[in-house]
Structures are given as structure tokens and as C-alpha cells.
Amino acid sequence: MHELSSRRRRRTSVGTGTVALSLGLCLCAGQLVAASPAAAVTATVAPVTASAAAAKITPQIATKASTRSLAWGSTLKVTAKVIDPATGQVAKGTVRLQGWSNGAWRTWDTDTVKGGAVTLTAKPTKTVWVRTLFTGTGYNQQATNKMKVTVRASGAKVLAEAKKHKGALYLFGAAGPKRFDCSGFTKYVYKKAAGKSLPHKANSQQKYGKSVSRSNKKVGDLIIFRNGSYGYHAGIYAGNGYVYDSPHSGARVGKHKIWNNNYVVRRLVA
Numbered sequence: 001m002h003e004l005s006s007r008r009r010r011r012t013s014v015g016t017g018t019v020a021l022s023l024g025l026c027l028c029a030g031q032l033v034a035a036s037p038a039a040a041v042t043a044t045v046a047p048v049t050a051s052a053a054a055a056k057i058t059p060q061i062a063t064k065a066s067t068r069s070l071a072w073g074s075t076l077k078v079t080a081k082v083i084d085p086a087t088g089q090v091a092k093g094t095v096r097l098q099g100w101s102n103g104a105w106r107t108w109d110t111d112t113v114k115g116g117a118v119t120l121t122a123k124p125t126k127t128v129w130v131r132t133l134f135t136g137t138g139y140n141q142q143a144t145n146k147m148k149v150t151v152r153a154s155g156a157k158v159l160a161e162a163k164k165h166k167g168a169l170y171l172f173g174a175a176g177p178k179r180f181d182c183s184g185f186t187k188y189v190y191k192k193a194a195g196k197s198l199p200h201k202a203n204s205q206q207k208y209g210k211s212v213s214r215s216n217k218k219v220g221d222l223i224i225f226r227n228g229s230y231g232y233h234a235g236i237y238a239g240n241g242y243v244y245d246s247p248h249s250g251a252r253v254g255k256h257k258i259w260n261n262n263y264v265v266r267r268l269v270a
Contacts, residue, residue: 058140059084059091063132068149071270073156076124076149080132081117084139090115093136097122100129100146107133127151153194153269155220155237161193162236162244168253170246175200185246185253186222186234194269203231209266222266223258237265 059082066077084091093113097120098105108122113136120132129146165188168179175184183202190196198205206224217223223243225233235245238255246253 056138056140057084057086057091059093059134059136059142061095061132061134061142061144063144065130065147065149068147069152070124070149071152071154071156072125073123073154073160076122076130077119078121078130078132079117079119080113080134080144082113082134082136082142091134091136091139093134093139095120096133096135098131098133099124100131105131105133124149124151155218155269158189158193158220158236158269159238159244161189162238162253165189165253166244166255168246170249170251170253172249180246180253182246183234185244186236189236190222190268196268202234205234206231206264206266209268212265212267214263214265217265218267220269222268223263224266225260225263227262231264 061080061082063078063080066075070076078097080095082091082093082095083089090113095111095113095118096107097109098107099122100106109120111118111120113134122130124130127148127150130149131144131146133141133143135141162185165176165180165185168176168185170181171179172181173184174180176188180188183198183200183205186202186205187198187200190198196208198208202224205222206226209222212218212221217237219237219239221237223235223237224231225235233245233247235243235256238244241258242255243258244253244255247256
């Protein structure tokens with residue numbers, strides 16, 4: 001009977017110790033003593049940043065375009081001045097002149113703002129939306145509102161199109177894009193470069209466009225060679241007394257010297 005009671009007391013002591021440890025308590029000399037908080041719980045505290053990053057400033061950009069409408073081949077100039085609104089001084093950074101093309105903004109020109117305005121340039125080949133974009137240390141990236149720049153057909157554009165077909169063989173009655181006769185060549189080039197529709201006959205083409213004196217002819221003008229008053233051959237003025245044309249059977253499109261003083265000049269584009 002004494003032995004049984006002793007066993008019961010030992011089992012009770014073990015149980016009490018287990019409970020005490022599970023509660024974060026320590027059984028010492030028959031007394032329950034609370035364990036230290038550090039032993040009971042381990043906590044992770046995130047470090048505190050010494051100071052928050054300084055807020056960036058949104059700059060003010062003033063831009064001015066040299067024109068909103070220019071002839072193909074001409075240079076567009078855009079002047080930009082960037083001001084820090086907090087100081088009223090010029091903000092230092094980089095300005096980009098961009099054009100919208102194929103679903104994205106493409107950078108045409110870049111300059112660094114140091115102490116005043118910057119002038120950026122580009123030669124757009126078609127009507128396009130443009131903008132300027134500023135980036136600089138301590139500043140939010142800032143873009144101006146887009147503006148539309150219209151590009152008009154010009155004599156330079158007509159000549160550029162004519163040059164593309166250099167080497168094409170002559171073929172009577174052909175109007176491109178691989179082979180041409182004389183009026184078929186001028187008909188194709190003016191339609192492609194300037195959207196102008198001409199008949200497929202040199203004599204009829206001399207009735208189109210604005211009459212210009214031979215001394216005032218410009219690159220891209222239509223030249224009609226005549227026999228008397230009848231127009232028998234057509235070409236495109238290339239400057240310095242030359243034309244681009246498709247001369248005759250067996251020849252190729254190219255740049256040739258004006259050989260006859262009996263011709264008229266017609267201007268189809270400005």
C-alpha cells in the first residue's frame with residue numbers, strides 16, 4: 001500500500017513538471033517560477049530606416065516648334081526650357097525630341113540642359129506626332145503634350161523617289177514599278193511621292209501643274225521636252241542642268257544632261 005502511494009506521487013510530480021514547462025514555467029525546489037520572457041518567446045523586429053528618401057520634383061517644360069507644317073526634307077527645330085518650380089532656376093538633365101512611330105515613341109535627338117534652353121532638330125519624312133521628354137537626377141520624368149507636325153510633299157521628295165528607280169529598264173507603255181517609259185516614269189514618281197495623278201502621255205502632262213520659267217526651275221519640277229509645241233518626252237529636274245528620266249528603248253532610268261533647250265517646266269509641288 002505504501003509502495004503504491006509512492007508511485008502515484010512520482011507520476012503526479014512528472015505530470016506537473018511537464019505542464020509547467022509547457023506553460024513557460026520552471027519548477028525549482030518545489031516552487032513554480034516564471035521563465036524569462038526571452039526564453040519563452042523569440043520575436044523578429046524589422047529595422048527602422050534612418051530617413052525616408054527625398055521626394056522628387058516635377059519640372060516645368062516650355063517648348064516651341066519652328067513650324068507645325070514643313071516641306072519634306074526640311075528641318076524641324078524644337079526649343080525646350082526646363083524649370084525647377086522649387087527654385088525657379090533651370091533644371092539640369094537631358095531632353096529628348098521624340099516622334100510617334102509604329103506604336104512607340106522614338107528618340108530623334110538628345111541634348112543636355114546646362115544653363116538655359118536647348119534646341120533639338122529632326123527631319124520627319126511624314127506627318128507625325130512629336131513631343132519632348134525630360135529626365136534628370138532628383139526629378140520626375142516629364143513629357144510635354146504631343147503636337148502634330150504636318151509634312152508636305154516637296155521637290156526634294158519627288159527627286160528622292162525618282163532616284164529609287166535608277167537602273168530600271170525602259171519599256172514602251174510601262175508605268176512601273178519595275179519598268180517604265182518616259183511618261184510612265186514621271187506618272188509613277190509623282191503619284192508615289194506627292195499623290196499627284198498624271199496622264200500617261202508626255203504631251204498631256206505639260207498641261208498639269210504651274211508653269212515656271214526655265215530660269216526659275218527647281219529640283220523636282222516636271223520637264224517636258226517638245227518638238228515645236230508638242231511634248232514628246234518627260235523627265236524630273238535633278239538640278240544643275242540634269243534630269244532623271246527613262247530615255248528610250250535599251251536605256252535605263254538615270255540622271256542625264258538636258259540636251260534640248262525646247263522644253264517647258266511645270267511645278268506640281270511647292
